[in-house]
Amino acid sequence: MDGARPEAVEYDAVVLGAGPTGENVADRLRAAGLSTAVVEGELVGGECSYWACMPSKALLRPAIARAEARRVPGLRQAVQGPLDAGAVLAHRDDNTSHWKDDGQVAWLDSTGARLYRGVGRLDGPRRVVVDGPGGERHILTARHAVAVCTGSRAVLPDLPGLDGAGAWTSREATSAQAVPGRLVVIGGGVVGVEMATAWQALGSRVTLLVRSGGLLPRMEPFVGEQVADALTEAGATIRWDTSVTSVEREGGTGPVTLVLGGGERIEADEVLFATGRAPRTDDLGLETIGLEPGSWLPVDDSCRVEGSEWLYAVGDVNHRALLTHQGKYQARIAGAAIAARAQGVPLLETDRWGAHSATADRAAVPQVVFTDPEAAAVGLSLAEAEAAGHRVRAVDHDIATVAGASLYGVGYRGRARMIVDLDREILLGVTFVGPGVGELLHSATVAVVGEVPIERLWHAVPSYPTISEVWLRLLETYRQE
Incomplete structure (x- = not known):
């Protein structure tokens, strides 16, 4: 380079980070007709695609499938040997596209967003400097919004000898x-x-x-x-x-x-x-706009950073719910809010779809843990509900007593719990543990988010013989107590 300062390129919005959250923000902005730049210093697709959700579940699926098969008479003897570790790792590599992002880049390009490779840093209000490969530099400005979607990173403790020890995160x-x-x-x-x-x-x-x-x-x-x-x-x-x-x-x-x-x-x-995790905001230029580098960025329900008219923080960086599906949910909210404000449309908290206000990342966050047995939960636990001052009852049932559990083989172990708000007779939370329970979670999420009265849930008839019949048993237990 000859040292000349590059001219600034103006966009309606600039998105920092091209993980699932940033991709979805950009998609919503482009669908609304806003010109959008996306800045990514690593791989388009982010942590989830290459180092978290996808590779971890590719590693776990053979372990869970083998454990379930070993409980099924007529099949257990065929699966007593070890996993083919090489094949599992190769399948994991396929699921990460061998840590190449060509497919994700092609998708992002199809939205019409402009991708800038490099490290993006804020350089004052509505301004981003991108230091790209080969020493190239770009200056981007945003008419309406900068969305920080840089995610989080693993935290290592401060222990003697840990530096240089090659520890895994x-x-x-x-x-x-x-x-x-x-x-x-x-x-x-x-x-x-x-x-x-x-x-x-x-x-x-x-x-x-x-x-x-x-x-x-x-x-x-x-x-x-x-x-x-x-x-x-x-x-x-x-x-x-x-x-x-x-x-x-x-x-x-x-x-x-x-x-x-x-x-x-x-x-x-x-x-x-x-x-633990920490926000990827330590090298983001937050100091140029009066914020503390390395901090979480608190936001309102439209994901706009508190005290700002133009800065948004979406996904892990706002510390509301560090889950990929919640980041993508927030991205839909933030994209709609940015577009509405850019077009001068009032944000109505009571709009039909609630499109401009994130609530599900606080009140009813669903999560599945892909262990054997699986664990799945949404909403409040008993301790959380009691701490929040609700008058509640925990209703438990052994999933193994449900007819559908017998189809999973011998020795099914599992448990379900629903937390009932006794004043409103709705569910505040539901938890399952046991083989196959991850597929039960969305029904629980609908019940909790929709605040479905228990008297109506009684008429939501589960299919026989599936483990979803545990819903009937939970409701029967509640009525009998």
């Missing part, structure tokens, strides 16, 4: 090209239990270290108990109330040694830290 755990003989997983949340499930099934000897509480602490306690039992039966070791004080690994290669709180030392081939 969720990225390495979902993209590793070989099965470690011994894997230590630190953390009992979703990433920890899913990756412990996957790698144990692929042949690793997994040790799961949990500092406090049980597994999956944001769900009902019985969920973590059943997942812990299943992991232990599969051969994993779970160490409770265990903390790590330091990490040792010479030259970043060879075995890694973890020093525990009591001085005990554990050796493994790899260690995964699944210990």
